[in-house]
Amino acid sequence: MAEPIVEAHREGAAAPSQIQRGSGLELRSLTKLFSGHHGERVVAVDDVNLTIDHGEYVVLLGPSGCGKTTTLRMIGGHEEPSSGEMILDGESLLGLPPEKRPTTTVFQHFALFPHKNVLDNVEFGPKMHGVGKEARRRKAEEALEMVGLTEFADRKPAALSGGQQQRVALARVLVMEPKALLLDEPLGDLDRLLRLRMRVELRNLQRQLGLMFIHVTHDQEEALSVADRIVVMHEGRIAQVGDPLTISTRPENEIVARFMGDNNIFRGNVVAREGDRLVIDAGRLKVAARAPAGFEPGSEAAASVRAAGLRVDQERGSGDGINELECEVEFVEYLGDLVKLHLRLDENVFVAKVPGDEYAMLRGREGSTVRISWQEADVQLLRP
């Protein structure tokens, strides 16, 4: 990064400052309090710290009410934070109204202007910024071409399908050339097949533009599919930040393990520790895991194993009862590519996902006992 600065000095004042990328978006101790129905304080967003780079696709993921949308609205200027700081490329966003921020938002239900045709919708932003008629028309046409809607320019939004409306909403914000694109449940209004296709297109678009995308969703699969980095939120706080692989396979805590779904969670006391390997006694079974430090014998611990990490064994395993168990098959759920086994051991339930071609063997096995096991490497210790 040092080189262009030297260059700029040599050439005098002609430094193309927009081309040089700034430091990105930084959220510092961002907090939002709402007053509830009875005057009490409700913490919607609680001390969120996060840095997002330009060109990065970040997904804020969590159940409804976790503060993800409020966080996005604060970045866009549609809510004012109660405390904390937001800095985009070295400049504070605090106090700036939405129209003065270098961010634009794709709203959940598209929020197109129903009385304007597609082209006028897309032209709206440049028009508000005083861009001349010719120039803004050209920009709008380019944006429509980018989303493949050139031939629909004269239509009113009501005459478009959900997917097309989504594209108009995208073109309308892309024409603004924002520093950050904020997407609030952008695929929520689309039917499933369209959603699957649009998320790939969103990701491709983001790569092509190299733009910062901040995308809010409650859909785990959608988050894994599009994100460079996923921020899992829970009750206003960040539960974990990581790339999709980490979030999916290495949940740091029980909140993330439960929210991502299909994780088997074991709790118990640490009964043995040999070097960096420890054994947890979880009642009817024992779980062994790698742990660098902490978790002394006698302390409580929890661990999770992904459903896909569980195997169904045909013959007896090692027999020491560690990382294996015998349990009853409650339900065999065939999902095409894979089979989801719902298992029970006393009051504990587990799920295992095995390849779909094992369905022939598992079909009708409800009520019988199977032996399952998993690799020590697949066991993830959870922080409390």
Next chain:
Amino acid sequence: MSSSSGRREPAPALAGAGGAPPEGPAGGAEAAGRRSRLGRVADAPGLRRILWLLPGSAWLIFFLLAPVLFIILVSFWTRTISGFDEVWTLDNYRALFDSNVYWSQLWSSFWHSLVVVAASLVLGFPVAYFLAISVTSLRNQIALFIIALAPFWTSYLIRAVAWVPMMGREGALNTILQKLRLIDQPLDILLFSDFAVTLAMLQLYILFMVAPIFFMLAQIDRSSLEAARDLGANSFQSFREVILPQSMPGIVIGSIFVFVLTMGEFGTVRIIGGGQVSSVGTIVSNQVVSVQFPQAAASAVFLVLAMMVGVFLLLRVSNLREEL
């Protein structure tokens, strides 16, 4: 992030190969379903539809179309001492065209109606805007709207009559203004004047402007207002570009209501104008009272024509069919 650093695909991202048949399969199926349902209604034996149409058309025929036709007929008949004879004549229209009073009155009623329309728009729009946009909870919205409708709970005549003790020479307003020493002499303009009639009509009919505008504004998607701000519009721009165009059908419908209601007014003119003020309505009404039915009919025909011209002009302002 390594995955995002400049992997540029040549194809436009959203229009990529295989990317974009315009409609999802579910959307297509839904549309097809809608079409066939519509088709069924259209193909159905007409009996059910005729039954649905019957009350409305009967009402229109007996209470609107037939009277208007009858008025047109009567306007071409000959006046007698007790009514009319079915003898064709153009005398009624000849008398009308010779009457300067009628035409100046028609013109001034037309003009006054437009003033009331404009004033009720200027004063009514902020009320509707406040109710529909500024008040965010639906419960408060409904409660305040019902309160705004409160004048309708009393009879129109009572409201008009109530103006006399309020606005008269010895009325409440003049007394208060004098006690406050804001005026020395009572204001005569408040009653039995053109101004008073216009003001009273404004008070009586402004709700016909507020209600349709309120309903249009209440339908505006609030997130589209947020989107406007987000895209760089300041409050004034988002009003002009997003709110005003979407409330246009309400403005036009409200204007038609107020225009038609005030154009034909004679009750308010009588009470508030106290014989000092007249309108086309009072002319027609006087002719009816003095049993000059054919003459009244001819006067009424031109009143209806003037109203139609006004409504036509108002409709030109907005393409209702497209915008609703």
